[in-house]
Amino acid sequence: MSFEGNNVIIFGGTGTIGTIFAEVFLSNYKKINIYLATNNEFEIWEAKNKYKDISNIHIVFADIRDREETRKLFINLNPVWVINCAALKHLDYCEDFVMNSIKTNIMGLENLLYLSNEYHISKVLQVSTDKAVEPISVMGATKMLGEKLCREWNKVMGGISCIRLGNVVDSRGSLIPTIKKQLEKGNEVYYTDALMYRYLITINQLKKFIKKVLERMIGGEIFIPKQKEFNIKEFIEEITFSNPEVKLIKIGRRKGEKYREKLFSEYEEKFEETDDFYIFNLG
Numbered sequence: 001m002s003f004e005g006n007n008v009i010i011f012g013g014t015g016t017i018g019t020i021f022a023e024v025f026l027s028n029y030k031k032i033n034i035y036l037a038t039n040n041e042f043e044i045w046e047a048k049n050k051y052k053d054i055s056n057i058h059i060v061f062a063d064i065r066d067r068e069e070t071r072k073l074f075i076n077l078n079p080v081w082v083i084n085c086a087a088l089k090h091l092d093y094c095e096d097f098v099m100n101s102i103k104t105n106i107m108g109l110e111n112l113l114y115l116s117n118e119y120h121i122s123k124v125l126q127v128s129t130d131k132a133v134e135p136i137s138v139m140g141a142t143k144m145l146g147e148k149l150c151r152e153w154n155k156v157m158g159g160i161s162c163i164r165l166g167n168v169v170d171s172r173g174s175l176i177p178t179i180k181k182q183l184e185k186g187n188e189v190y191y192t193d194a195l196m197y198r199y200l201i202t203i204n205q206l207k208k209f210i211k212k213v214l215e216r217m218i219g220g221e222i223f224i225p226k227q228k229e230f231n232i233k234e235f236i237e238e239i240t241f242s243n244p245e246v247k248l249i250k251i252g253r254r255k256g257e258k259y260r261e262k263l264f265s266e267y268e269e270k271f272e273e274t275d276d277f278y279i280f281n282l283g
Helices: 016-028 041-050 067-077 091-096 098-118 138-157 175-185 203-216 232-239
Strands: 007-011 033-038 057-061 081-084 123-129 160-165 188-191 197-201 221-225 228-231 247-250 270-273 277-281
Touching: 007 016, 007 067, 016 033, 016 203, 033 041, 033 067, 041 057, 067 098, 081 098, 091 098, 091 138, 098 123, 098 138, 123 138, 138 160, 160 203, 175 188, 175 232, 188 232, 197 203, 197 232, 203 221, 203 277, 228 232, 232 247
Parallel strands: 007 033, 007 081, 033 057, 081 123, 123 160, 160 221, 188 247
Antiparallel strands: 197 228, 221 277, 270 277
């Protein structure tokens, strides 16, 4: 379908991944109306200034945990697509505040899926994470259940898919910005464990991947970009140029943290592989 002349709502639209979605839409669909929805007051102010000269980007307040308030957006904006980037993503926070994680990552998503069915939304795309595969953390478990919610609602209305990402390089709160902040304070950089590996994807790679997903998704898929796995300690050494003045300090693995993540489970059904990504059956 064409996006031209239609409305798209990106929940969590002022975060790193939501912003990337907006940039992909802007680059490829000139007449689309993009609504970036967030419940963060400071991000609303930031985004209004950032996009003040772009007439087809609009910033709106929304908390996906409040179904009836969110309903007003569906009624007033009549979107054809709903993208959900809204989530509690930080491992420590989710471990410490379990119920808040459930309210946002599961119940909030349920609200969006319920409303998408009620208002006949053409396509819904949920942003998931590699931590949803065989999870041991609260965050991973909520994202795994989010994928299962998408599977069940897709049986009802169709048109629902997920993307499953590793760590986005230079995203807000990720490794590189954290290291920069640590180096601004001194010459100490903290890492968890020399045995820790993570899948990483750059922002440019993610933009290309999202464009292909938007063009290809029908409903019922999990799209997973092919991502390189890096040893975290070696990655830190590389970006600090192995500067002998920089002291690497081991702090140990956090609660709910794996040494290695997986992009998919051996039990998932793969039905296509390209040079850039895998497509799995949502179920």
